[in-house]
Amino acid sequence: MGHQMQMLIQHLRSWIDRMPISRAVVLAILTGPIVGAMLLALASARAQDANAVITIDNFTFAPPELNVTVGTTVKWVNHDDIPHTVVEKNTTFRSKALDTNDSYSFTFKTAGTFDYFCGLHPHMVGKVIVKP
Amino acid sequence: MTRKKDELDTPQLNRRHVLECMVWAGTGVVWAVNGGVPHSVGLIGDALAAEPKGFTFLQMSDSHIGFDKAANPDALGTLREAVAKVKAMAIKPSFIIHTGDITHLSKPAEFDNADKVFGETGVQIHYVPGEHDIIDEDRGKAYLERYGKGSKGAGWHSFDDHGIHFIGLVNVVDLKGGGLGNLGPEQLAWMEADLKGRSSSTPIVVFAHIPLQVIYREWGWGTDDGTQALTLLKRFGSVTILNGHIHQLAQKVEGNMTFHTALSTAFPQPAPGTAPSPGPMLVPADKLRSLLGLATINVVQGNKPLAIIDNTLAG
Numbered sequence: 526m527g528h529q530m531q532m533l534i535q536h537l538r539s540w541i542d543r544m545p546i547s548r549a550v551v552l553a554i555l556t557g558p559i560v561g562a563m564l565l566a567l568a569s570a571r572a573q574d575a576n577a578v579i580t581i582d583n584f585t586f587a588p589p590e591l592n593v594t595v596g597t598t599v600k601w602v603n604h605d606d607i608p609h610t611v612v613e614k615n616t617t618f619r620s621k622a623l624d625t626n627d628s629y630s631f632t633f634k635t636a637g638t639f640d641y642f643c644g645l646h647p648h649m650v651g652k653v654i655v656k657p
Numbered sequence: 658m659t660r661k662k663d664e665l666d667t668p669q670l671n672r673r674h675v676l677e678c679m680v681w682a683g684t685g686v687v688w689a690v691n692g693g694v695p696h697s698v699g700l701i702g703d704a705l706a707a708e709p710k711g712f713t714f715l716q717m718s719d720s721h722i723g724f725d726k727a728a729n730p731d732a733l734g735t736l737r738e739a740v741a742k743v744k745a746m747a748i749k750p751s752f753i754i755h756t757g758d759i760t761h762l763s764k765p766a767e768f769d770n771a772d773k774v775f776g777e778t779g780v781q782i783h784y785v786p787g788e789h790d791i792i793d794e795d796r797g798k799a800y801l802e803r804y805g806k807g808s809k810g811a812g813w814h815s816f817d818d819h820g821i822h823f824i825g826l827v828n829v830v831d832l833k834g835g836g837l838g839n840l841g842p843e844q845l846a847w848m849e850a851d852l853k854g855r856s857s858s859t860p861i862v863v864f865a866h867i868p869l870q871v872i873y874r875e876w877g878w879g880t881d882d883g884t885q886a887l888t889l890l891k892r893f894g895s896v897t898i899l900n901g902h903i904h905q906l907a908q909k910v911e912g913n914m915t916f917h918t919a920l921s922t923a924f925p926q927p928a929p930g931t932a933p934s935p936g937p938m939l940v941p942a943d944k945l946r947s948l949l950g951l952a953t954i955n956v957v958q959g960n961k962p963l964a965i966i967d968n969t970l971a972g
Contacts, residue, residue, distance in 0.1 A: 583934035583936065584876070585934070605936055606727070606728065606936055606937050607937065608792060610792070612834070621794070622763070641834070642832075645788040645789075645792070645832075646788075646877050647835060647877060648877035649877075
């Protein structure tokens with residue numbers, strides 16, 4: 526039973542993943558408030574995943590910890606007057622210096638926990654947790 | 658300022674007082690040395706009136722050429738003002754020590770502009786890099802090509818002048834996540850070898866970008882293995898540590914060691930913990946020049962301890 530439920534959710538999720546958010550909204554209206562809200566939540570979570578953004582303000586990565594799924598591209602945007610870099614602890618990824626409003630993107634192709642920091646101001650740390 | 662006095666040290670007392678405090682004048686600290694033994698020309702105020710005799714040098718820091726944000730849209734302009742002050746000095750300093758962040762983004766044009774303006778001083782400049790000087794594609798190659806001649810590793814080096822041993826350290830490369838500034842085992846081993854066999858009465862001046870001692874951990878203002886470097890310096894009678902990075906004056910005397918950080922010529926930064934971040938501090942335009950400066954250090958014969966006098970660009 527539990528296994529079947531899991532399969533169903535997985536199936537539903539992959540179906541939603543291929544669906545544009547506009548169609549999810551239409552579907553949500555058609556399916557009624559409870560199921561519709563669930564569908565929308567799933568669809569918007571997926572939209573965030575594919576387009577995750579980490580901002581740098583006041584020498585701080587926000588959010589400090591980000592959960593994404595494999596295949597997600599994460600974009601770091603620097604809003605400070607001072608350049609920063611994004612360096613993974615094991616140098617899985619390393620950005621160039623990001624001046625004000627510069628950004629850096631990395632697509633996570635494997636699951637795992639990725640601890641990163643600013644190579645110029647290493648007290649600035651963050652974490653991306655990538656789930657399968 | 659108290660110091661432990663024992664019989665063995667008494668003959669070295671003058672040397673021990675060496676560089677204890679520094680004379681800030683205008684936009685820098687001037688040091689002078691007479692007969693190989695550095696002393697201050699006087700305390701704050703005296704130094705400007707007295708013409709320093711003998712050996713003087715200057716500390717400049719954090720020029721950030723290329724910075725153009727609200728805190729100072731013209732960092733090259735304020736550097737020019739600082740250099741004009743150097744050119745106007747009655748006695749030219751023997752050399753300038755630059756404690757890093759020459760540029761803001763390590764761009765060739767930024768280094769070119771800095772070199773052009775600093776060149777107007779007509780004085781030799783000893784550099785160490787700040788973290789802003791090593792963010793070119795090859796992470797530090799641009800800096801080393803310009804300033805690294807005769808240096809080791811990422812640009813560390815030492816030299817002697819007027820009986821003082823100067824050591825330039827690099828603590829901005831290979832930084833570890835969650836950590837502070839970093840010297841690394843290779844540089845510390847070099848430093849140990851560099852100091853080996855030197856008489857303990859040799860006055861030592863160490864300069865590096867990030868403060869060697871921890872000033873404010875939350876903002877990364879310190880060096881993780883800085884205490885290892887300080888341990889190597891313990892036996893010396895007179896040690897002066899000159900740093901930049903924090904764009905404000907901070908001074909501390911501990912035993913025979915004097916710690917000193919310099920003003921920036923580009924923009925001020927907030928005092929530890931007084932702002933959400935250590936980023937550039939926005940001040941009214943008419944106040945900016947009172948928060949920028951350079952340090953002039955005088956070491957001449959006398960019986961007063963050395964004094965640090967800070968003269969800002971507004972002064």
